[in-house]
Amino acid sequence: MSTAAEVQAPPRLSAWSRFRGWLTNPWGRPRFLVVFTWAYMIWALVPVLIAVQFSFNDSRSRTVWEGFSTRWYWGDPVDSVWHDPALRNALVQSLKLATADVLIATPIGVLLAIGLARWTGWGSRPSNFLMLFPLVTPEIVMGVSLLLLFTRVFTFVGTGTTAQILGHVTFSISYVVVIVRGRLFSIGRQYEEAAADLGASPAVALYRVLLPLLMPAIIASAAVVFAISLDDFVISQWLSKGGETDTVPIQIYAATRAAPLPSTNAIATIMMVLTLVSVTAGFLVWRAFTRGERRAGTKVADEAGAAMQMR
Amino acid sequence: MTRGEILLIELSKRFGDLVAVDSIDLNIAGAEFFSLLGPSGCGKTTTLRMIAGFEQPTEGRILLDGVDVAYTPPHKRNVNTVFQNYALFPHLNVFDNVAFGLRRAKRPKDELRRRVGEALELVQLSGFERRKSSQLSGGQQQRVALARALVLNPAVLLLDEPLGALDAKLRKTLQIELKTLQQEVGITFLYVTHDQEEALTMSDRLAVMNGGRIEQIGAPQDVYETPETLFVADFLGVSNLMDATGRGSVDGRCRVEIGRFELDAGGGPSDVTGAAKVVIRPERVELEPHEADSGPNRLPGMVERVVYVGSAVQVLVRVATGETLQALVTNTGAELPYEQGTPVTLHFPADALRVVPAEGASEAEEPAEDSSLSGLESR
Numbered sequence: 001m002s003t004a005a006e007v008q009a010p011p012r013l014s015a016w017s018r019f020r021g022w023l024t025n026p027w028g029r030p031r032f033l034v035v036f037t038w039a040y041m042i043w044a045l046v047p048v049l050i051a052v053q054f055s056f057n058d059s060r061s062r063t064v065w066e067g068f069s070t071r072w073y074w075g076d077p078v079d080s081v082w083h084d085p086a087l088r089n090a091l092v093q094s095l096k097l098a099t100a101d102v103l104i105a106t107p108i109g110v111l112l113a114i115g116l117a118r119w120t121g122w123g124s125r126p127s128n129f130l131m132l133f134p135l136v137t138p139e140i141v142m143g144v145s146l147l148l149l150f151t152r153v154f155t156f157v158g159t160g161t162t163a164q165i166l167g168h169v170t171f172s173i174s175y176v177v178v179i180v181r182g183r184l185f186s187i188g189r190q191y192e193e194a195a196a197d198l199g200a201s202p203a204v205a206l207y208r209v210l211l212p213l214l215m216p217a218i219i220a221s222a223a224v225v226f227a228i229s230l231d232d233f234v235i236s237q238w239l240s241k242g243g244e245t246d247t248v249p250i251q252i253y254a255a256t257r258a259a260p261l262p263s264t265n266a267i268a269t270i271m272m273v274l275t276l277v278s279v280t281a282g283f284l285v286w287r288a289f290t291r292g293e294r295r296a297g298t299k300v301a302d303e304a305g306a307a308m309q310m311r
Numbered sequence: 312m313t314r315g316e317i318l319l320i321e322l323s324k325r326f327g328d329l330v331a332v333d334s335i336d337l338n339i340a341g342a343e344f345f346s347l348l349g350p351s352g353c354g355k356t357t358t359l360r361m362i363a364g365f366e367q368p369t370e371g372r373i374l375l376d377g378v379d380v381a382y383t384p385p386h387k388r389n390v391n392t393v394f395q396n397y398a399l400f401p402h403l404n405v406f407d408n409v410a411f412g413l414r415r416a417k418r419p420k421d422e423l424r425r426r427v428g429e430a431l432e433l434v435q436l437s438g439f440e441r442r443k444s445s446q447l448s449g450g451q452q453q454r455v456a457l458a459r460a461l462v463l464n465p466a467v468l469l470l471d472e473p474l475g476a477l478d479a480k481l482r483k484t485l486q487i488e489l490k491t492l493q494q495e496v497g498i499t500f501l502y503v504t505h506d507q508e509e510a511l512t513m514s515d516r517l518a519v520m521n522g523g524r525i526e527q528i529g530a531p532q533d534v535y536e537t538p539e540t541l542f543v544a545d546f547l548g549v550s551n552l553m554d555a556t557g558r559g560s561v562d563g564r565c566r567v568e569i570g571r572f573e574l575d576a577g578g579g580p581s582d583v584t585g586a587a588k589v590v591i592r593p594e595r596v597e598l599e600p601h602e603a604d605s606g607p608n609r610l611p612g613m614v615e616r617v618v619y620v621g622s623a624v625q626v627l628v629r630v631a632t633g634e635t636l637q638a639l640v641t642n643t644g645a646e647l648p649y650e651q652g653t654p655v656t657l658h659f660p661a662d663a664l665r666v667v668p669a670e671g672a673s674e675a676e677e678p679a680e681d682s683s684l685s686g687l688e689s690r
Contacts (some may be wrong), residue, residue: 197390198391
């Protein structure tokens with residue numbers, strides 16, 4: 001039995017151990033992780049923010065700030081994104097590829113996902129695994145193989161826009177499949193069974209029940225596909241014919257090596273905003289569609305939600 | 312003529328090496344409330360899913376009103392299902408959920424509106440048409456699932472543990488409601504559950520399943536009072552089980568030996584000889600103060616534990632043969648004169664004591680005697 005007098009006074013702590021205590025206090029918030037996270041955020045974001053800042057610079061310098069202006073977006077009659085034909089073409093080409101990619105890869109990916117998720121039998125496991133292949137193959141390898149394919153085997157394709165679209169679709173489909181398949185697994189078979197039980201043929205069940213339930217995943221994957229297509233450099237570059245078929249990342253790369261101007265920063269900023277908007281929009285649509293599902297008792301711990309946050 | 316008669320003939324389902332349903336025969340009459348009762352993995356849900364059409368039988372036939380439907384796809388069968396998690400379509404509101412089946416059947420608009428209204432009225436959910444399923448409580452969702460299935464006026468309604476996700480109090484209310492509803496609509500209900508109380512409360516008849524086979528079929532009272540196998544005795548509530556040796560019939564009752572004691576059992580076959588088990592329900596065991604010579608069908612023992620369970624008091628007694636038995640005493644408010652260590656005598660009324668021949672007992676050469684004696688000596 002210890003009395004109050006026997007209890008020792010807490011030892012006097014040095015500043016360093018007090019700091020360590022503050023950092024690792026098991027009853028407080030995980031401060032170590034908070035510090036770590038913020039350090040990483042600053043490290044990752046500051047260069048981007050500086051690049052964005054200099055896209056609004058009033059002079060040709062990319063290092064010395066001389067006041068705010070939008071001349072590199074449209075003001076400058078020669079070198080702005082709007083007036084430089086190379087930059088404008090690149091923007092158009094990038095948007096063209098991304099749009100075509102979304103329109104082609106999303107429907108194919110959805111059908112593949114349904115097929116793979118609902119097909120059990122010989123060969124279903126390897127096929128499911130193979131779907132991840134394009135995600136882990138080094139892009140440069142895929143780019144080379146596609147180039148050889150289009151210039152040696154299917155020579156009618158050649159290089160240029162068609163080849164670039166085919167290339168983008170090839171690797172985008174995997175993303176759609178992974179996101180939609182995750183949703184399919186989480187909603188399970190019960191809704192399809194309920195539809196069949198109430199007299200819906202498999203085709204009607206697909207159209208009336210499965211597709212509406214998959215809609216958040218479909219929209220989310222379309223947003224992801226749009227964003228990664230805009231981002232892509234390697235495959236676009238390998239399959240580009242040069243000139244008009246150069247995309248924004250290719251232009252930025254070329255311009256930065258030659259004679260960099262703040263207009264390069266401007267077009268990079270535009271790309272970044274487009275990517276952010278598409279992914280954010282996809283995520284918001286996902287959230288809006290799946291709201292209330294948790295309360296309804298179905299699980300929403302989806303791979304797709306994780307995949308959205310991953311990007 | 313009542314419709315909704317189900318006949319299962321040598322129905323089997325195997326998943327690879329696993330035998331989920333092992334050649335069962337079952338005859339369910341039209342407009343009957345029939346339950347399949349058993350522990351998880353006993354094949355009850357697989358049986359239901361085969362009748363619904365979600366699984367194809369490996370062997371056997373499913374006759375629905377005399378027509379073999381084993382190879383009819385689910386959307387063409389005149390049966391409807393209430394799923395365990397209801398499976399209400401989350402993208403549709405209550406009205407559209409209930410109207411889903413009628414729309415597939417291409418019913419005209421005014422008929423559709425009328426029938427959906429009637430179905431929702433039947434489950435007391437009029438006025439909830441525009442709600443989404445996420446805006447309903449568990450009990451309300453369960454009613455929508457019921458309305459969605461009943462609106463199609465099926466020959467048979469299949470219910471797969473529909474009350475499993477609800478809390479105890481709501482379950483009790485809905486049990487009574489379901490039974491009333493079934494009598495109102497006159498549709499065959501096939502109810503799958505692992506809850507013995509649910510099955511006993513609602514069913515006209517029930518089948519107890521175990522390991523893909525049916526152990527016993529009968530009215531709730533028959534199955535509870537006269538279990539034919541040890542599994543049924545054990546699964547339907549707590550039972551006291553004792554190893555015994557049959558000594559054949561005496562005055563139409565079966566005389567059994569338990570250690571050095573002799574009891575007469577009124578239930579079960581009366582001519583059992585050799586190793587057997589005797590069972591008695593805890594509520595039928597009578598507790599008496601300990602006396603030297605108290606009469607037939609009694610075993611002396613000592614109170615091991617007294618457990619208060621609310622409506623009753625559970626008294627665990629270790630009897631002279633070494634086994635611990637349970638007696639359930641209804642809580643009348645009076646204080647029980649028993650506590651740990653009190654010597655008592657247990658009375659087993661002959662009509663409550665039941666002999667169940669042990670599996671493969673006919674070959675065994677009276678092995679029970681030695682073991683029960685050594686059990687005595689070890690005390």
